[in-house]
Amino acid sequence: xxxxxxxxxxxxxxxxxxxxxxxxxxxxxxxxxxxxxxxxxxxxxxxxxxxxxxxxxxxxxxxxxxxxxxxxxxxxxxxxxxxxxxxxxxxxxxxxxxxxxxxxxxxxxxxxxxxxxxxxxxxxxxxxxxxxxxxxxxxxxxxxxxxxxxxxxxxxxxxxxxxxxxxxxxxxxxxxxxxxxxxxxxxxxxxxxxxxxxxxxxxxxxxxxxxxxxxxxxxxxxxxxxxxxxxxxxxxxxxxxxxxxxxxxxxxxxxxxxxxxxxxxxxxxxxxxxxxxxxxxxxxxxxxxxxxxxxxxxxxxxxxxxxxxxxxxxxxxxxxxxxxxxxxxxxxxxxxxxxxxxxxxxxxxxxxxxxxxxxxxxxxxxxxxxxxxxxxxxxxxxxxxxxxxxxxxxxxxxxxxxxxxxxxxxxxxxxxxxxxxxxxxxxxxxxxxxxxxxxxxxxxxxxxxxxxxxxxxxxxxx
Ligand code: PHE
Numbered sequence: 001x002x003x004x005x006x007x008x009x010x011x012x013x014x015x016x017x018x019x020x021x022x023x024x025x026x027x028x029x030x031x032x033x034x035x036x037x038x039x040x041x042x043x044x045x046x047x048x049x050x051x052x053x054x055x056x057x058x059x060x061x062x063x064x065x066x067x068x069x070x071x072x073x074x075x076x077x078x079x080x081x082x083x084x085x086x087x088x089x090x091x092x093x094x095x096x097x098x099x100x101x102x103x104x105x106x107x108x109x110x111x112x113x114x115x116x117x118x119x120x121x122x123x124x125x126x127x128x129x130x131x132x133x134x135x136x137x138x139x140x141x142x143x144x145x146x147x148x149x150x151x152x153x154x155x156x157x158x159x160x161x162x163x164x165x166x167x168x169x170x171x172x173x174x175x176x177x178x179x180x181x182x183x184x185x186x187x188x189x190x191x192x193x194x195x196x197x198x199x200x201x202x203x204x205x206x207x208x209x210x211x212x213x214x215x216x217x218x219x220x221x222x223x224x225x226x227x228x229x230x231x232x233x234x235x236x237x238x239x240x241x242x243x244x245x246x247x248x249x250x251x252x253x254x255x256x257x258x259x260x261x262x263x264x265x266x267x268x269x270x271x272x273x274x275x276x277x278x279x280x281x282x283x284x285x286x287x288x289x290x291x292x293x294x295x296x297x298x299x300x301x302x303x304x305x306x307x308x309x310x311x312x313x314x315x316x317x318x319x320x321x322x323x324x325x326x327x328x329x330x331x332x333x334x335x336x337x338x339x340x341x342x343x344x345x346x347x348x349x350x351x352x353x354x355x356x357x358x359x360x361x362x363x364x365x366x367x368x369x370x371x372x373x374x375x376x377x378x379x380x381x382x383x384x385x386x387x388x389x390x391x392x393x394x395x396x397x398x399x400x401x402x403x404x405x406x407x408x409x410x411x412x413x414x415x416x417x418x419x420x421x422x423x424x425x426x427x428x429x430x431x432x433x434x435x436x437x438x439x440x441x442x443x444x445x446x447x448x449x450x451x452x453x454x455x456x457x458x459x460x461x462x
Pocket of ligand 1: 224225226227231233327
């Protein structure tokens with residue numbers, strides 16, 4: 001006897017869970033630093049085009065595949081698209097597995113900064129503190145890294161263990177509103193800083209001469225990463241949606257919130273960098289640590305009540321990361337649950353423990369273990385973490401996304417997709433024909449073109 005499948009309590013519950021998956025380290029940590037590395041402006045514009053032209057249609061496609069089949073990713077693709085499509089689902093599960101293994105490490109950093117800022121707030125900020133140096137020390141401390149990742153993995157497992165209602169839904173409902181509030185407060189403080197005009201210009205003034213072809217791939221890859229697309233997280237979450245909820249409206253809200261939050265986080269961080277003397281050099285040495293290098297400056301100089309907001313902010317970063325890691329673990333664990341009949345509790349524990357083995361490799365690849373930290377598979381990417389992230393973000397997610405858009409556009413019938421999207425609740429601005437055109441032609445062409453260009457012109461691929 002199969003148990004009845006759980007469903008989200010309401011559209012809002014689904015939106016919050018899916019937005020929680022989308023908003024995470026991709027927005028707060030990764031987007032600012034890749035925007036910096038790619039010189040802002042033009043990169044941001046390409047990214048926004050990818051979000052609108054590729055991300056949004058695929059978001060709708062993934063949710064509809066999930067809702068239609070009421071199965072997690074492997075079963076969903078088999079059922080909604082065709083029997084052979086299970087392999088694309090398996091690719092997604094693998095991708096979720098690897099992504100979760102290294103994402104947890106950065107999430108662990110937010111725990112470190114929580115404890116650190118709490119200490120400063122309660123006593124005092126050490127005189128002459130160089131946040132760049134502090135960052136370098138913490139990432140290369142192997143024991144510390146393992147401990148932080150372990151704590152974070154246990155938290156992820158605990159939430160997924162509790163299930164859709166008591167775990168995922170309850171957590172995302174509490175966390176997201178507070179996160180929005182704090183970010184707005186930080187934005188207002190940042191905009192009052194003298195460097196904010198320069199920051200906004202850097203982000204929004206396009207200069208196409210600065211954009212390298214590798215940046216195109218990065219913008220495309222990141223649009224998948226930040227929206228949790230291309231590996232079945234949205235298919236899996238979509239499988240807990242029931243038919244009374246409009247896919248189109250919910251997708252638009254998720255995509256919009258995710259994009260706005262990424263831009264806000266970037267404006268905040270760049271305002272600090274352009275305002276504080278010497279900060280550009282400090283950050284320049286390790287753009288990866290931008291979130292942890294530039295923000296502490298803001299809290300202890302400019303922000304009203306920064307003493308309080310600092311620690312609170314890093315708790316929220318951790319929670320934003322947690323609402324993403326649970327969606328990754330859910331993809332992997334629900335595969336065992338749906339396809340192999342393993343009970344949720346057991347599946348969550350098995351998957352969580354196996355993923356952690358690989359987390360260890362990523363945790364030690366920031367200097368703690370030299371061999372893990374220095375090898376270079378992809379040009380310019382050093383160490384396990386950087387290479388795993390490059391491979392997942394820029395290759396696994398876009399190829400998975402390409403397969404999903406081809407599946408939804410060419411292998412599912414018009415009746416099947418239109419009956420899901422035109423469910424009587426769709427908003428007036430939505431035209432099914434436009435969606436179908438994008439999912440059949442624009443999205444696959446864009447993803448295919450970027451992949452081919454990079455492969456054949458060898459830009460970023462060594
Ligand atoms: N979207 C998440 C972020 O921006 C990362 C993620 C990717 C989560 C894929 C789930 C699936 O941080």
